[in-house]
Amino acid sequence: MTTLGGHASIRLDDSEVAPVRLAAGDIALVTGTGQYTISDDPSTGHQVTICGGRKYLPGGKLAADHWNLAPRTYGDGLPGATVMLRAAFELHSVVGDRLLALLPPPAVVPAGPRTGAALDLLAAEMSRDEPGQDAVLNRLLDLVLVLALRAWCAESATMPAWCRALGDAAIGEALRLLHAEPARRWTVAELATKVGLSRAAFAARFTALVGEPPITYLTAWRMTLAADLLRDTDETIAAVAHTAGYMDAFAFSAAFKRACGVSPSTWRHQAH
Structure with missing residues (x-):
């Protein structure tokens, strides 16, 4: 996930790791299948839960239609709101596990010009609903993931020796x-x-x-x-x-x- 505007806090619900703050343009790489909470501040209570591609309000009710602002987009749309982009990859590869196992929980990639340009293009495509949209989004997401992993490896002191x-x-x-x-x-x-x-x-x-x-x-x-x-x-x-x-x-x-x-x-x- 990444913040495109404003800031956010991410907390792994099943971990003792302290919440991590994300500034605009930062990317957080979260591995595993555990639950995590995204908020403006760690003390803010739950307002909506995302599960299985659906948004639920406290109590288990589906979020009302006004939460849907555009294709693949939801929120209140108020001025000054933090804008976040979230995507999930389902990986089933021992090859991939060798790299993912080295990432801290979570791995944060600071905002930079190379990831920023890809994120701008991805954000522009997210709100559209045109022919071939899934193919475009999937490839842009792959690009952002590779750029983020490469940026993390370049700066990480725990980068594997073979890398x-x-x-x-x-x-x-x-x-x-x-x-x-x-x-x-x-x-x-x-x-x-x-x-x-x-x-x-x-x-x-x-x-x-x-x-x-x-x-x-x-x-x-x-x-x-x-x-x-x-x-x-x-x-x-x-x-x-x-x-x-x-x-x-x-x-x-x-x-x-x-x-x-x-x-x-x-x-x-x-x-x-």
């Missing part, structure tokens, strides 16, 4: 190669040649910047991709193993269990 390593010419290129072709039978020597370093220099530099050796990182990345395939597709264990770079399903199953604590078939069953 910082992308800024290194040689190690960043090695990571891009691993991400692009995870099933390839990579060796440290081949990766070193690809990025123009000796084997020893590459291995030492990769480990120092990423926090683990190249093949250890590759194995973890393969297991992450495999977990998503097991949950989101009906591919056989053997097919998933091949996609993850294993010719032998038994070797893949053993590696997956070491990484995830359960067998591939158990993971698939639990995920569904």
